[in-house]
Amino acid sequence: MKRSAIAIIFSTPLVLSSQQIASISFEGLKKTKESYVRQFVTAQVGGRLDSVQLERDRKTLTNLEIFGNALVKVHSTKEGDYEIVFWCDELFTLLPIFSFGGIEGNFWIQTGLSEANLGGRGNKLAAYYQYYDRSSVAAHLTFERIKRSNWGANLSFVKWSTLEPLFFSQGEVQYEYDNWTFGATAIRYFQFRDKVEFGGAYFTEDYTRVGEGFTDAPLMVSEKKILGKVLYTIDRVNYHFFYLDGVKNQLNFQTVRSIGDEPSFYIMFNDLIYHRRINEKGNFAMRFRFGVSSNEESPFAPFVLDSYLNIRGVGNRVDRGTGAIILNMEYRQTMLEKEKVAIQGVIFSDTGSWRNPGGTFSDFTDSDNFVLFAGGGLRLIHKKIYNAIFRVDYGINLQETEVNGFVLGVGQYF
Numbered sequence: 001m002k003r004s005a006i007a008i009i010f011s012t013p014l015v016l017s018s019q020q021i022a023s024i025s026f027e028g029l030k031k032t033k034e035s036y037v038r039q040f041v042t043a044q045v046g047g048r049l050d051s052v053q054l055e056r057d058r059k060t061l062t063n064l065e066i067f068g069n070a071l072v073k074v075h076s077t078k079e080g081d082y083e084i085v086f087w088c089d090e091l092f093t094l095l096p097i098f099s100f101g102g103i104e105g106n107f108w109i110q111t112g113l114s115e116a117n118l119g120g121r122g123n124k125l126a127a128y129y130q131y132y133d134r135s136s137v138a139a140h141l142t143f144e145r146i147k148r149s150n151w152g153a154n155l156s157f158v159k160w161s162t163l164e165p166l167f168f169s170q171g172e173v174q175y176e177y178d179n180w181t182f183g184a185t186a187i188r189y190f191q192f193r194d195k196v197e198f199g200g201a202y203f204t205e206d207y208t209r210v211g212e213g214f215t216d217a218p219l220m221v222s223e224k225k226i227l228g229k230v231l232y233t234i235d236r237v238n239y240h241f242f243y244l245d246g247v248k249n250q251l252n253f254q255t256v257r258s259i260g261d262e263p264s265f266y267i268m269f270n271d272l273i274y275h276r277r278i279n280e281k282g283n284f285a286m287r288f289r290f291g292v293s294s295n296e297e298s299p300f301a302p303f304v305l306d307s308y309l310n311i312r313g314v315g316n317r318v319d320r321g322t323g324a325i326i327l328n329m330e331y332r333q334t335m336l337e338k339e340k341v342a343i344q345g346v347i348f349s350d351t352g353s354w355r356n357p358g359g360t361f362s363d364f365t366d367s368d369n370f371v372l373f374a375g376g377g378l379r380l381i382h383k384k385i386y387n388a389i390f391r392v393d394y395g396i397n398l399q400e401t402e403v404n405g406f407v408l409g410v411g412q413y414f
Contacts, residue, residue, distance in 0.1 A: 019048070019049055019080055019081050019082055020046055020047065020048060020049075020081050020082070021043060021044065021045055021046065021047050021048070021049060021081070021082055021083075021084055022045065022077055022079070022081040022082060022083050023045060023083045023084070024038075024041065024043060024044075024045055024083075024084045024085075024086070025083070025084070025085050025086070026038070026085070026086050026087075026088060027085055027086070027087045027088070028067075028087050028088040028089060028090055029088060029090060030090050031090065031093070031117060031120045032066060032088070032090055032117060032120045032121075032122075033119075033120040033121055035148070036120060036121040036122060036148075037061060037064070037086075037088070039145075039148050040057070040060045040061060040064070040192065041057045041060070041061075041086070042056070042057055043057055043084060049074070049082050049084075054072045054074075054084065055072070057072070057086070058070050058071065058072045058086065059238055060192055061086060061088060062238070062239050062240065063192070063193065063237070063238060063239050064122060065116070065239060065386070066090065066091055066093055066116060066117045066122060066386070067088045067089055067090055067091060068089040068090075068091050068241045068383060068384065069089045069240060069241060070086060070087065070088050070089065071086070071087045072084065072085070072086055072087075073085040073086075073087060091116075091384060091385060091386045092384060092385050092386065093115060093116040093117040093386045094113075094114075094115050094117075095113070095114050095115075095116075095385065095386065095388075096111070096112070096113060096114075097110060097111055097112035097113060097114050097126065097128045098110070098111050098410075099409060099410035099411075108130065108131060108132035108133075108308075109130070109131050110128050110129070110130040110131075111128060111129055111130075112126065112127050112128025112129055113125075113126070113127055113128070114126040114127075114128075116386045116387075121144065121145075122144040122145070123141075123142060123143050123144055124140070124141070124142040124144070125139075125140070125141050125142075126138075126139070126140045127139040127140075132162055133162050133163035134161040134162055134163055134176065135161055136158070136159060136160045136161050136162070137158075137159050138156070138157065138158040138159070138160070139156065139157045139158075140154070140155070140156045141154070141155045141156070142154045142155075142187075144187075145189065150188060150189040150190070151186065151187065151188060151189070152186075152187035152188075152189065152195075153184070153185065153186055153187060154183075154184065154185045154187060154197065154199070155183070155184050156181070156182075156183040156184075156201075157181070157182055157183075158179065158180070158181040158183075159178075159179070159180050159181075160177075160178070160179040160180075160181070161176070161177065161178050161179075162176075162177050163175070163176060163177070163210070164176075164177040164207070164317065165317055166207075166217070166299035166300065166320075167299050167319065167320060168214055168216050168217050168299055169216065170214040170215070170216065170217075171214065173209060173210075173213045173214065173217040173299075174209075174210040174211065175207045175208060175209055175210060176206075176207070176208045176210055177205070177206070177207055178204075178205070178206040178208075179203055179204070179205050179206075180203060180204045181201050181202070181203035181227075182201060182202050182203070183199065183200065183201030183202075183203075183227070184199050184200070184201070185197045185198060185199030185200070185229065185231075186198060186199055192235075193233070193235035194233065194234050194235060195232075195233050196230065196231070196232045196233075197229075197230070197231040197232075197233075198229065198230045198231070199228075199229060200226060200227050200228045200229060201226075201227040201229075202224075202225075202226055202227075203224075203225055203227065204222070204223070204224050204225070205221075205222070205223050205225065206220070206221070206222045207220065207221040207222075207300075208220050217299075223258050223259075223260060223262060224258070224259040224260070225256050225257065225258050225259065226256070226257050226259065227254060227255070227256050228254065228255050228256075228257075229252070229253065229254045229255075230252075230253045230254075231250065231251070231252050231253075232250070232251045233248070233249070233250045233251075234247075234248065234249045234250075235248045236248065237273075237275055240277075241342075241383050242342060242344075242379075242381050242383065242389065243277050243283055244275035244277070244283060244285070245275050245276060245277040245283075246274075246275055247272075247273070247274050247275075248271075248272075248273045249270070249271070249272050249273070250270070250271045250273075251268075251270045252267075252268065252269055252270070252271075253266070253267075253268045254266065254267050254268075255267075263294075263296075264294075265293070265294045265296075266293060266294055267291065267292075267293040267294070267302050268291060268292055268293070269289055269290065269291025269292075269324070270289065270290055270291070271287060271288070271289050272287070272288045272289075273285070273286070273287045273288075273414060274286045274287075278331075281333060281334040281337070282331065282332070282333050282334070283331070283332040283333075283334075283344075284329075284330075284331050284332075285328075285329070285330050285331075285332065285412070285414065286327070286328065286329045286330075287326075287327070287328040287329075287414040288326070288327050288328075289310070289324060289325070289326040289327075290324070290325055291303055291323060291324045292322065292323045292355070293322045293323065294322065295322045295323075295355070295357070295358060295359070296322070296357060296358065297357050297358025298357055298358075299320070299357070300320075301320035301321050301322050301357045302320070302322070303320060303321045303322065303323065303324040303354060304317050304319075304320055305317070305318045305319040305320070305321075305352065305354060305371070306318065307395070307405060307407045308407065308409070310324075310326045310328065310350065310352055311326075311350045311351075311352055311371055311373050311395070312348065312350050312373060312375060312393045312394075312395035312405075312407045312413070313350075313373050313375060313393075313394065313395025313396055313397065313403070313404050313405040313406075313407065314350075314371060314373060314395070314397070314403065314405075315403070315405065319354060320354075320357070321354030321355050321356055321357065321359075321363075321369070322355050322356070322357050322358075322359070323354065323355030323361070323363070323364065324352060324353070324354050324355070325352065325353050325364055326350075326351070326352040326353075327349075327350075327351045327352070328348070328349075328350050328351075328413065328414055329348060329349050329350075330346050330347065330348035330349075330413070331346065331347050331348075332344045332345070332346050332379065333345050333346075339383070340382060340383050340384050341380075341381060341382055341383065342379075342381040342383060343378065343379065343380060343381070344378065344379035344381065345376070345377075345378060345379075346376060346377040346378065346379060346391075346393065347374075347375075347376045348374065348375060348376070348377070348393065348395070348413075349372070349373065349374045350371075350372075350373045350374075350395065351370075351371070351372050351373075352370075352371050353365070353366075353369050353370045353371070354369045355369070356369065371397065371399070372397070372398045372399060373395040373396060373397055373398065374395065374396065374398055375393055375394045375395035375396055375404075376393070376394060377391060377392050377393030377394060378391070378392055379391050379412070387410075387411050388410075389410065389411050389412055390409075390410055391408070391409050391410070391411070391412065391413065392406065392407070392408050393406070393407045393408075393413065394406050394407075395407065
């Protein structure tokens with residue numbers, strides 16, 4: 001059968017009402033199951049050719065994050081109908097985990113195995129060992145959609161061990177922290193990537209004081225707890241290799257009940273993330289977090305000021321609070337881009353303020369709780385490997401320039 005390729009330009013809506021779609025096929029699939037990607041395509045055999053619908057389906061396939069890019073091709077048949085071909089640039093997703101980060105006086109390393117397309121159906125598996133002051137292990141398994149339904153599930157096991165600085169009225173005390181967690185959640189998808197995740201976990205926490213302490217610093221604290229959580233995500237981010245464009249909002253609510261005499265504890269935080277592609281080589285990114293928790297006057301406050309988490313260059317777990325307002329902004333400019341690799345230059349600013357344990361909301365406007373850092377960095381990117389981005393950033397405190405540092409890691413900062 002003789003075919004001729006037709007290029008479809010999606011700058012304006014186009015509906016061809018007289019011809020039907022004779023077939024829909026997929027090219028470029030290696031590990032990915034066709035039945036998995038087909039469920040995300042709304043165009044149907046026997047339906048009318050609609051360029052807007054095909055572009056929407058193409059974006060959906062790209063946003064699965066297992067393809068670097070997706071293209072749609074339309075072939076006319078001898079009978080005057082159309083055959084649709086989605087060409088998918090599949091990423092390599094079975095990868096060793098080897099990431100690390102560092103600031104002055106502190107270093108962490110993580111090694112293991114990850115799979116972002118387990119079974120060819122977009123399921124995710126990660127298992128790793130981490131050294132961050134002390135040794136930790138973790139395993140996470142996510143079923144994105146069970147039997148092509150709108151339901152998924154997540155299972156996790158974590159043994160987390162670190163050396164934590166806790167802050168008492170008389171000063172800072174170091175504690176060995178151990179957390180054993182067994183968790184399970186259910187995921188309900190609404191639209192393509194809008195979802196609510198709910199479930200819980202059972203975990204134990206042990207704090208053991210290292211060396212000498214103060215009169216109000218206990219030698220050991222050990223508790224068994226039950227956690228309930230609800231996570232609601234609205235995701236409107238479009239992907240094109242390492243370029244991002246769109247908005248994502250994630251609301252996280254958790255409540256913790258101690259199996260004992262301790263009062264219940266809650267924590268709520270919301271992350272608003274915005275990406276804007278600027279011209280061909282530029283990308284602006286912003287993350288705004290607001291969070292609050294139970295406001296006990298305790299050294300075990302959950303919101304941490306830390307180079308790896310929120311303020312690049314500030315140091316390792318510098319302070320804690322029962323509330324946080326954080327704004328991270330950066331501009332990424334691609335300086336080199338080839339078929340498989342790319343290099344980006346980055347300039348950024350990280351700003352934050354914290355509520356003291358037992359304090360009030362006015363703490364957010366207290367200059368003693370406010371930090372402002374700025375800096376620059378590089379991103380070394382492999383375009384054909386899932387999330388293969390090596391980053392190095394240098395941040396400096398604009399209020400106290402002697403406070404500064406490098407932060408290394410894998411993946412974009414946010």
